[in-house]
Amino acid sequence: MLFLQLVLLVVLLPGGDSEDAFQEPMSFQIILTVSFYNHSWTQNLGSAWLNELQTHSWDNKTGAFIFLWPWSRGNWTTEQLMKLEKLLYTYSIGFRQVFQDHVRHWQLEYPFQVQLAEGCKLHTGEASVGFVRIAYQGADLASFQNMTWWPSPKGGSRAQQVCKLFNQYHMTNEGLHTLFSDSCPRFLLSLLDAGKEDLQRQERPEAWLSTGPSPSPGHLLLVCHISGFHPKPVWVMWMRGEKEQQGTQRGDVLPHGDGTWYLQTSLDVKASEAADLSCRVRHSSLGGQDMVLHWEQPHSVGLVFLAVIVPLVLLAGLALWLWKCWKTHWRPQCTGFPVE
Ligand SMILES: *[C@@H]1O[C@H](CO)[C@@H](O)[C@H](O)[C@H]1NC(C)=O
Numbered sequence: 001m002l003f004l005q006l007v008l009l010v011v012l013l014p015g016g017d018s019e020d021a022f023q024e025p026m027s028f029q030i031i032l033t034v035s036f037y038n039h040s041w042t043q044n045l046g047s048a049w050l051n052e053l054q055t056h057s058w059d060n061k062t063g064a065f066i067f068l069w070p071w072s073r074g075n076w077t078t079e080q081l082m083k084l085e086k087l088l089y090t091y092s093i094g095f096r097q098v099f100q101d102h103v104r105h106w107q108l109e110y111p112f113q114v115q116l117a118e119g120c121k122l123h124t125g126e127a128s129v130g131f132v133r134i135a136y137q138g139a140d141l142a143s144f145q146n147m148t149w150w151p152s153p154k155g156g157s158r159a160q161q162v163c164k165l166f167n168q169y170h171m172t173n174e175g176l177h178t179l180f181s182d183s184c185p186r187f188l189l190s191l192l193d194a195g196k197e198d199l200q201r202q203e204r205p206e207a208w209l210s211t212g213p214s215p216s217p218g219h220l221l222l223v224c225h226i227s228g229f230h231p232k233p234v235w236v237m238w239m240r241g242e243k244e245q246q247g248t249q250r251g252d253v254l255p256h257g258d259g260t261w262y263l264q265t266s267l268d269v270k271a272s273e274a275a276d277l278s279c280r281v282r283h284s285s286l287g288g289q290d291m292v293l294h295w296e297q298p299h300s301v302g303l304v305f306l307a308v309i310v311p312l313v314l315l316a317g318l319a320l321w322l323w324k325c326w327k328t329h330w331r332p333q334c335t336g337f338p339v340e
């Protein structure tokens with residue numbers, strides 16, 4: 001069976017030096033999603049990721065890789081990459097076919113989706129770990145480890161049947177293992193090396209505050225936005241003085257198109273207790289200096305205006321009028337309002 005021949009990636013090399021400067025662990029994985037609509041209609045979508053940065057997409061008509069970064073080829077030759085492309089393409093067809101052929105046997109119901117994730121992870125100072133996983137309708141179904149397919153505990157009898165079949169593909173599994181213990185870690189290391197500049201860049205976050213929809217009467221939802229930072233790890237907390245506010249709600253860190261990140265962090269407080277709050281941001285690009293944004297009541301500018309500026313203007317007007325009256329007229333109308 002050609003099926004599975006291709007699955008690249010993964011495995012068992014000790015971590016080298018070149019990933020030291022990166023967040024850990026570093027992983028490279030290929031994700032293939034196959035949507036089955038009926039017995040003659042399927043859709044394939046493939047992509048490759050270095051941690052959470054997409055490095056490749058895949059032309060599902062020609063099977064060609066699309067290199068999303070100048071360094072997406074690592075140090076592999078065009079010939080090596082084309083060989084891999086061919087394998088991936090053949091593999092995706094084989095994979096799809098196996099599922100199409102077992103719809104009834106495995107009690108799959110159209111429409112359904114099967115995902116395949118295969119890759120390797122490197123931790124400094126530890127052996128790298130390879131993985132191949134299959135998910136059905138978004139839930140783990142089976143994984144490949146130590147030359148064997150293992151059913152996911154929650155995959156039921158379907159997972160066991162899938163593994164039973166896949167475990168008969170000895171040649172393919174051996175190929176898988178070889179690819180894993182060889183190709184993936186080498187490719188990952190060469191990507192880390194070639195993409196160093198983009199991967200290790202430090203981008204300072206921009207941050208600003210706003211309010212969200214009021215959670216309940218008399219309450220405010222304070223929102224701290226942090227945008228445009230790289231790398232991804234960031235610490236953000238609502239504070240009152242030096243005290244961390246445990247009610248801080250952290251959203252998901254979302255990607256921008258340029259590879260930087262966005263995060264919003266909110267706090268539900270009584271409107272009367274919003275004063276003195278601040279949002280504190282800690283990030284590697286800030287050189288140890290936290291960014292602190294103090295919450296100011298949005299209407300405080302209006303209050304300052306009303307309380308200070310308006311009386312000042314009135315006083316100034318009155319003084320001017322009195323002074324004018326006193327200087328140019330001696331008339332009694334100065335005791336009343338000017339009428340002209
Ligand atoms: C399969 O699904 C596609 C798209 O939904 C549809 O156009 C096609 O007619 C279906 N074929 C069969 C045999 O049901």
Ligand SMILES: *[C@@H]1O[C@H](CO)[C@@H](O)[C@H](O)[C@H]1NC(C)=O
Nearest residue numbers: 042043044045046059060061
């Ligand atoms: C290829 O992928 C595109 C989405 O990128 C999808 O619309 C199309 O149907 C896919 N074609 C096949 C044959 O899977």
Ligand SMILES: *[C@@H]1O[C@H](CO)[C@@H](O)[C@H](O)[C@H]1NC(C)=O
Nearest residue numbers: 012144145146147148150177
């Ligand atoms: C992998 O399989 C081999 C042979 O079947 C066995 O000797 C070894 O202990 C297994 N390793 C792990 C981590 O399960």
Ligand SMILES: *[C@@H]1O[C@H](CO)[C@@H](O)[C@H](O)[C@H]1NC(C)=O
Nearest residue numbers: 018075076186189190191193
């Ligand atoms: C490719 O990169 C890897 C990791 O950086 C390195 O070990 C290997 O020697 C390089 N191969 C070539 C042909 O330069």
